[in-house]
Amino acid sequence: MTATLPDFLLEPLVRAALTEDLSPMGDVTTRAVIPAGVRYTARLNAREAGVVSGMQIAAVAFRLVDPALRLETQVADGQPCQPGDTLMTIDGAAASILMAERVALNFAGRLTGIATLTAAFVAKTRGTNTRITCTRKTTPGLRAVEKLAVQHGGGFNHRYGLSDAILIKDNHIAxxxxxxxxxxxxxxxxxxxMRIEIEVDRLDQLAEVLAIGGADVVLLDNMDTPTLHQAVAMADGRVVLEASGNMQLPRIAEVAATGVDYISSGALTHSARTLDLGLDF
Known part of the structure; x- marks a missing residue:
């Protein structure tokens, strides 16, 4: 089942973006050049290959501008697309479509980029039990939809914020x-x-954590691959192990092969490239 959020959670994000784009005078270009009553069918098309995300929030943008627009999603969130694929068709008042166009594309392109990068990370873990997960390194205000896009790409979500798990990092320890x-x-x-996770960057710290007990997850921070192999052997299944720290795509396969349970990467959200999508009349 495709991961979704209730539309009412997405609406404040979309309203803010539409207000930013249309304030204070609305779409003066469309008002000047598009006669009242003109109708069109527009197609939201992929211009490169990827994994789709953001169709739900794009639909919210169009509906907030004009509830009378007729929308049909051809490629759902979480599904692959190829160049030229039509992801969504929008039929109705041309002025309404044009007013929502940029906001819809900004969300959809950004989120499809995250889903696409996540899928590339996940592909590197095939043949292992390692899962790819995101971090809190998200765009301020957009965490919910960016983490949703990670799910659409086949990844998993780390904690959403400071209140849903105890994650003890080096500064807490100090x-x-x-x-x-x-x-x-x-x-x-x-x-x-509530689960407890603790960050370590040396094997002697891992040994201390294992001796004390109480941690459900140990974050292995910035360890090289041989050290990760040793950490997995030391833990011997007693705790969940998460490898983190500069986890970029070229390294994912070798890290997954160490046997860690999770690889977390902020790059999934902070470094994903916006996928090229377009709206064509």
Whole structure:
């Protein structure tokens, strides 16, 4: 089943984008040159290959401008596309289509780029049990839809924010007085529904975490591939292992081959290229 969000969660994002584009005087070009009553059928087309995301939010943009527009999605979020494929058709008032065009394309192109890059990462893990996951390195205000695009590309989501999991990083360890102190405090404070993850960048730190217990996940930060192999052997399935730190596409296959459970990469969202999509009358 394709991952979606309720439209009412997407509407504030789209309203803000439409307001930015149309304020304060509306679409003066369309008003000047398009006669009232002109109708057209427009096609949202892919101009390069990828994995589609953002069709839902593009539809919200068109409907917010004009609920009377008739929309039909040909390629759903999470599906592959090729150059020339029509992803969506929009039929109705030409002025309405033109007003929503750029906002719809901005969202769809950005999110399709994220889904496409995620799919490329996932492809590098084939034959292993490693999963690709995103991070909190998202565009401010767009985290929900960017993380949705990661799912459309076949990836998984890390925590959404600071409130849904305990993730102890190096600065927490330093400020709390060390690994033993920080894990002891975290175990005492967490609810039965909340998982604990702790970041380490050396094998002796991993050994300390394993000896203390209490961590559900260990983030192996900026370790080279031989060290990751050693970490997997040390953990021996006792905790979930996540490899992170400069995880770029050329390295993913060799990291997955170490046996880590997850590879997290901020690049999925902060470095994805916008895919070229166009709206053609």
């Amino acid at each position: 400020a709390a007085g060390g690994i033993t102190a920080v894990l002891t405090a975290a175990k005492a404070a967490r609810s039965h529904m």
